[in-house]
Amino acid sequence: MSTSHDGLWGIGELAARAGVSVKTVRFYSDGGLLPEAARSAGGHRRYGPGSLERLRMIRSLRAMDLPVSAVRRVLDEDEDTAGRAGGALEDAVAGQLRTLGSQLRALRWREAALRSVQECPPAERPARLRLVGAVTSSPDTAPLARFWRGWLPPRMPARSVTAFLEVAVPQPPEDPDPGQVLAFAQLYAMVSRPCDGSAGQPQPHAHRDAGARESAVLYAGLAEAYALAATEMRGDREPCPGEALDGFVDAYASARTTADTPDFRRTLSRQLAVDPRIDRYWELTAELTGPPEPTPGAAHDWLCAALDADTGTALPA
Structure with a gap:
């Protein structure tokens, strides 16, 4: 009172x-x-x-x-x-809970980054610090998306690009371990460095001169083939002819408005063999996303090996 x-x-x-x-x-x-x-x-x-x-x-x-x-x-x-x-x-x-959640995620990422530096050999710590320090504590996936936009056909429809990016751009885990922070930092460094010997991103043969319709047909077909191949890979099945390979070849044939023939398969096998490879990207993606799950890159390699086996162009063991 x-x-x-x-x-x-x-x-x-x-x-x-x-x-x-x-x-x-x-x-x-x-x-x-x-x-x-x-x-x-x-x-x-x-x-x-x-x-x-x-x-x-x-x-x-x-x-x-x-x-x-x-x-x-x-x-x-x-x-x-x-x-x-x-x-x-x-x-x-x-709103405050959202803000606090963002702050906690940033702190967890920073802690894992520091542990990554702490746990590596002393002689490697300066280089490790520069590598993980280049990534913000709230990791930005925009550089990864830009990398793929340079890789994909330039006239590919926006809807198809978005669908592919959802699969190809891994999202950083909210509670990462030191290995995952390192994998993302290596991915970030990989996609941020200039392309050696080229003014732009190297393009696979299948992307050259591809129009909007052709690229949409190609990537829609590849997505289905990769899903089928992933099922085979989960069963530890060796690359072989079958529904997954047929869908894979049909994606390229449909995009080029040609028929799936033995000659086309041999030509495609040779073209895919000399395409630029980004295996390291997919290896790091697998490390970042946790439990082993076939990535599009791993599925592509499995299908290329199946195509080689089907056409008799596989290298001897």
Whole structure:
């Protein structure tokens, strides 16, 4: 209860009841979060008993690290709804949880990066530090997406590009181990360095002069063939002719509007053999994504080996 004759408290009394400093009360008052009820004849601030509960609410909200703007919205809504919790508080808490989650993910990534440096041999630590230090604590996959946009046919439809990127660009784990941080850093370095001996990204033979329709047909067919090959690989089956290989060859034949013949298969086998390879990308992707699961690159290699076996162009063991 107030000890003054007018039922109001001075700033010092309010601060004492709330267990805060006068400076804190003044800060919230000056910011408009804690309106004063009146001023004394001498110009001193006076607060009503309701200010104590409001001040406690402000402190609780600020203890959750909510910004002043969010605190203001919650308090304004609290007045409008007569103290019943509303959407402003729910939104503020949800937003703070999202922020905290991002911060925790960044801290987990930073910890794993430091452990990666700590656990490698002392002579390798400077190079390891430069490698993992080039990746932010909230890893950005945009460089990986740019790498693939340079690899894919330039006139490939946006929908097909998006579908491929969802498979080809691995998402960094939220709670990585040191090996996964290292794998992502190596991927980042791989796709960020300039292409040696070329003004741009090397293009597979199948991509050259491919129009929008041809590239869409090709990659839709490849996606189905890779899925079939992945099933064979999970069963530890050696590369061999079958439905997966037929779908693989048909994807190329359909994109080129030609028939799947023995001659076409032999020509395709030779062309795929000299295409630029990015096996290391897929190896690192497998390390990053955790439990062994056939990547598109591994499926492609399996199908190329099956094609070689089918056409008799496989190298002797």
